[in-house]
Amino acid sequence: MFVVQAEEWIVPGRRLDIEAAHRANAFILERQQGFRSGRLLHFAGGPYRYIHESTWTSRADWERFWSGPDFETYRSAVDAHLQSPFVLTLFDVVPVTAI
Amino acid sequence: MFVIVVEIRAPADATERVRGQHVDYSELASRHPGIRYKHVMQGTLDPTFYVDVMVWDTKEQSEAFGIDPTYQKRRPAWNPTNRPVGELSPINPGYYSPVIGFVSERPSANRQNVIYVQASPGKERQLERLVREERDAASLDPRVRAFHLYRNNGWPSRYVLAIQATDRWSEEQIVDRLKSICAQPPLADHGDLIVRYDFKEMATVE
DSSP states (O other), X not given: OEEEEEEEEBOTTOHHHHHHHHHHHHHHHHXXXXXXXXXXXXXXXXXXXXXXXXXXXXXXXXXXXXXXXXXXXXXXXXXXXXXXXXXXEEEEOOOOOOO | OEEEEEEEEOOTTOHHHHXXXXXXXXXXXXXXXXXXXXXXXXXXXXXTEEEEEEXXXXXXXXXXXXXXXXXXXXXXGOOBOOOOTTSSXXXXXXXXXXXEEEEOSSOOOOEEEEEEEEBOTTXXXXXXXXXXXXXXXXXXXXXXXXXXXXXXXXXXXXXXXXXXXXXXXXXXXXXXXXXXTBSSOOBOTTOOEEEEEEEXXXXXXX
């Protein structure tokens, strides 16, 4: 499995907007091949930092989304509320515990 | 209780105007449900530098103020200091919970020290014990009016130590004691800060 984190720094005052943008465009992720789950994390230490985390079956599934038009659509909905472009970090999942 | 610490950098040619805006903004905050305490401090070595500390009953009430349209309209006049994530100083604004503190009955002292502290991994309890000792000593010191340790809600090894005292008190002893258990030297580079606006009293916190 493969995990993608997007670090987002919002424009002050846009907290409700960024959360609404992710909710409104979640359907784009849900229709992607290999998409397993997504969640939005709000940093507890300050108001402007978010991490959007998505889990994929494979890196190839993520890259297919990343290089397609749906990514541009998702991105443009979120970008409007950010101070600067979000930064992506990518992870391979290492099994540690079984839930 | 919920604490917000904000660093603000005023344009060099507008420090007095920004001071006035702080008063307006503080009076707006003072009318908002849930605000307990607020004070604004200006650097003595660098008058473009301000630190604003707000204490709220709940995070939700502080966030409601943060998206208040009147506040949002006034916000663009300021320029928050931008420090990169990962530096010792908190992200700006930072969200904190009070850990240790007191406010004495002594007359208001207009000098404040704000010290950013990061405990070495696993040393957080030791740091808090040490600060508690310093707090006990400070409570007997006539030069110290208020003393608070706040822990960052997102980075639990990161703290802000805020001490309100008269001119003759120095933070050197506390900083020296903290150095041995900190990941890096405590950051107290703001010089003395003058309290410019202060309202309400914050309750003693244990």
